[in-house]
Amino acid sequence: MQNLNTASMRVRDGRLWILDQQTLPQRQNWCATDTAADLIDHIRTLRVRGAPLIGLSASLLLALLAESGMARPQLAQSLAALGAARPTAVNLMNNLARMRLALEQEAYAAAMAAEALRLVEEDRSLCAAIAGHGAALVRPGSRLLTHCNTGGLATAGIGTALGVISVAAAQGKVQKVWVDETRPLLQGARLTAWELGEQAIPYTLICDAMAAGLMARREVDAVWVGADRIAANGDVANKIGTYSLAVLARFHDIPFYVAAPHTTHDPACPDGDTIPIEQRAASEVTGVAGSFGSCQWAPQNADVYNPAFDVTPAALISAWVLDTGVVTPGQAQAGIFRRPLAR
Incomplete structure (x- = not known):
C-alpha cells in the first residue's frame, strides 16, 4: 500500500x-x-x-x-x-x-x-462537502460553541463540525469559538483547543457547566456538534453532554446544528432508544489521567455511571449538515432518514 x-x-x-x-x-x-x-x-x-x-x-x-x-x-x-x-x-x-x-x-x-x-x-x-454546506449557515461575526472534538484528529480530512468552523473562520465569519472541556475525558480542552490554536482561530475554553450562563447572556450564536450515529428518525448519538447543550440551545432560541457524513446515518436503527450506548470505566470519572500522570479525587469505592454518549432527540436539532446537503427538521419529519442517503 x-x-x-x-x-x-x-x-x-x-x-x-x-x-x-x-x-x-x-x-x-x-x-x-x-x-x-x-x-x-x-x-x-x-x-x-x-x-x-x-x-x-x-x-x-x-x-x-x-x-x-x-x-x-x-x-x-x-x-x-x-x-x-x-x-x-x-x-x-x-x-x-x-x-x-x-x-x-x-x-x-x-x-x-x-x-x-x-x-x-x-x-x-x-x-x-460538510464544511462547505455548514459554513453557508454561519453568520458573520458568529460566536460558536462546540463540544468534544470533530476536527482533523477525528477524520481523514478537515473534520465535521470543526471543519465547518474552520472554513467559516477562513471566510472571516467567526468572531470566537467557545470550546467545552468535554468531561470526563476533556477532548475539548486537550484536542479541540489545540487544533483551533494550530489554525490561529480565536477560542475560549470553558467548563461544560458554563455553557448555560453564556447562552443566558446571549454570548453564543450557534452550537455545532458532530455525531457518532444518526437514527432513522433523526435522533443523534454523540459525546456525553450533547443532549444538555441541545436542551439549553432550544430554551435560549439558539440554532443547534449536527455536522456528520452520510456514513454516520443508520436507517436500520429506528430511533435513539435503540442506539447502543457504550459504558466506560469508572476510573475516567473518579480521577484523571494523561501525559502528566494520574490522580484520583473520588472515594476509592464510589459507584459510577459513565456512558460515553447520550442521545439528542431530532426535535431539538435545527438542521443536520451532511456531505449530501442540509437536512431540515421538516425533511426529517417527512422520513428522509428512514432510507439510505444517496450521495
Missing part, C-alpha cells in the same frame, strides 16, 4: 502508525499498530477516537495485514474483533462491511488495499 498521511494516522512502509490522542497536546506520540489487538487497545483507550477515524484506521490495518500475507480466515477473525471495539460509532461497522466485501474477492489483498484507500479519500471529500 502507498504511504499516506492524515492528522492522526500514517502508513509508512507497510505499517500503520496512530497519533496517541491521550498524550496531546503536551506530547505528540506515534504508536506502531501491527495487529488487530493493538488497534482494539488504541480504540478502547481512546488513543484513536472519532467515529470516522475509528473506521478508517480499522480498514487500513486490515488492508496492511492482507498485504503482509495474512490468510482469509484470520483476516475475517480480525475484522470481527475490530467490529466489536466500539458499539456506538456506526462508521466502524459501515467501513468494515465494505472491507468484508473486498475480502471476498479472489485477489483480496489488492482489493482490500484499494478499498481502504478509497475510504480515506472519500472521507476527505465528505469532510470538505
Whole structure:
C-alpha cells in the first residue's frame, strides 16, 4: 500500500502508525499498530477516537495485514474483533462491511488495499462537502460553541463540525469559538483547543457547566456538534453532554446544528432508544489521567455511571449538515432518514 498521511494516522512502509490522542497536546506520540489487538487497545483507550477515524484506521490495518500475507480466515477473525471495539460509532461497522466485501474477492489483498484507500479519500471529500454546506449557515461575526472534538484528529480530512468552523473562520465569519472541556475525558480542552490554536482561530475554553450562563447572556450564536450515529428518525448519538447543550440551545432560541457524513446515518436503527450506548470505566470519572500522570479525587469505592454518549432527540436539532446537503427538521419529519442517503 502507498504511504499516506492524515492528522492522526500514517502508513509508512507497510505499517500503520496512530497519533496517541491521550498524550496531546503536551506530547505528540506515534504508536506502531501491527495487529488487530493493538488497534482494539488504541480504540478502547481512546488513543484513536472519532467515529470516522475509528473506521478508517480499522480498514487500513486490515488492508496492511492482507498485504503482509495474512490468510482469509484470520483476516475475517480480525475484522470481527475490530467490529466489536466500539458499539456506538456506526462508521466502524459501515467501513468494515465494505472491507468484508473486498475480502471476498479472489485477489483480496489488492482489493482490500484499494478499498481502504478509497475510504480515506472519500472521507476527505465528505469532510470538505460538510464544511462547505455548514459554513453557508454561519453568520458573520458568529460566536460558536462546540463540544468534544470533530476536527482533523477525528477524520481523514478537515473534520465535521470543526471543519465547518474552520472554513467559516477562513471566510472571516467567526468572531470566537467557545470550546467545552468535554468531561470526563476533556477532548475539548486537550484536542479541540489545540487544533483551533494550530489554525490561529480565536477560542475560549470553558467548563461544560458554563455553557448555560453564556447562552443566558446571549454570548453564543450557534452550537455545532458532530455525531457518532444518526437514527432513522433523526435522533443523534454523540459525546456525553450533547443532549444538555441541545436542551439549553432550544430554551435560549439558539440554532443547534449536527455536522456528520452520510456514513454516520443508520436507517436500520429506528430511533435513539435503540442506539447502543457504550459504558466506560469508572476510573475516567473518579480521577484523571494523561501525559502528566494520574490522580484520583473520588472515594476509592464510589459507584459510577459513565456512558460515553447520550442521545439528542431530532426535535431539538435545527438542521443536520451532511456531505449530501442540509437536512431540515421538516425533511426529517417527512422520513428522509428512514432510507439510505444517496450521495
